[in-house]
Amino acid sequence: MGVGITVEGLNAFYGKTQALFDVNLRVLANHATALIGPSGCGKSTFIRCLNRMHETIPDARVEGTVRIGDLSVYNGTSATQLRRRVGMVFQKPKLNGFRKRKQLDEVVERSLHSAALWEEVKDHLHKKSGASLSGGQQQRLCIARALAVQPEVLLMDEPCSALDPISTGKIEELIFQLKEQYTIVIVTHNMQQAARVAEFTGFFLLGKMIEFDKTEKIFTKPSDKRTEDYVTGRFG
């Protein structure tokens, strides 16, 4: 089952440049939460702070508190421990390191089922490589890989930006189903996608979280003029 995420006073830096300013957020378990905002607003930096990927960049550092369920991300938890509980899917399917292991058949089948890919690949599972799949299938394969360790949280950074509308629809449908078992945080440039898949939406601008609310509120009557300007396309 998914767990909630609590972020308090989060600041993130690239060397001397501050990318996030005092971000506070509570993500509800077993819900999809979307993060939107113009390029460079800090939304991807934020999601990478949730599984400690931010600090893999030289000179990058994080201040503040992040809790995934009962796990304190920046206080005595190893990155490996953390990533067992937090899966991540990226903009472009990254198939490096994908190897089929017969002893893992059960895990593979379960994960492919969860990622709604099993029916499409089961007949040539040991014959074809992942690279022979379509872009959308590759992305679902990445989701299957993220799910293989049975995480509680699934982070998705622009998972559909390289996909056609049909594949995008399949991923969105998958997000809808996966919410039952996982907590999902999705960064997206596609505002309509945020509106379609997420119950909650956060709007980032210049490294700050400007507004966080129920998705329908953000897209019908946002509280902050800057959010309204963004969702109506007046800037960004």
Place this chain on the structure above:
Amino acid sequence: MTRTRFQQEMEELREKLLRMGGLAELAVDRACQAYSERDLARCQMVLDNESLINAAEREIDELAFDILATQQPAAVDLRFILAVTKINSDLERVGDQAVNIAERVMDLIELPAAELPVDIPRMATAVGAMVRRALESFVEGKAELAQAVLEMDHVVDRMRDEAFIMLVRKMNETPEVTQQALDALLVARNLERVADHATNIAEDVIFWVLGADVRHHAQSLAAAQPPDRPERQEQ
């Protein structure tokens, strides 16, 4: 990011609705003048122009539908388009009421003139002001102007109630003018319906501007706030 085509289409929608508003307002004015002056030609103008209002209604709905389908508007823009489609429908009905009034006047003109205890021109002035202010609140995008329209509605309701009482009494006292009194009573009722449509328009403007649903007192205007515009901080 500028959405030039979107902004042009929104402006076109706004202009079309204003033209439609002008037609509906003119129709009510003409019908009321026709009542005061027993002017058959004006009645005919109201009837002839109804098709223009109907055509304008279809055009506005079509454009709103296209914008929704192709531009996926959100927040204030989405509220604007929903408000426009509803105002459009109210304006078309204002046009229908003007036609109803014109038909009553045509009936009255054929009957002997009668002294009736009802001030239709005064009621027409109040109703005309409501329609005009409702349209002004749309032009200006101001919830306060729309709120003023809501407050005028009960004045017109009272005028209608008074007209009913006085005209029914007249029918009882002077049965030979029953037909004329009945026509005048229906005109008063039509005008009161126009005021109701003006009220609906004002409510839709408030919904567009503030995102508040004030219909049937669902939400108070005082509780509705426009989005905050915090001062930008240097970083």
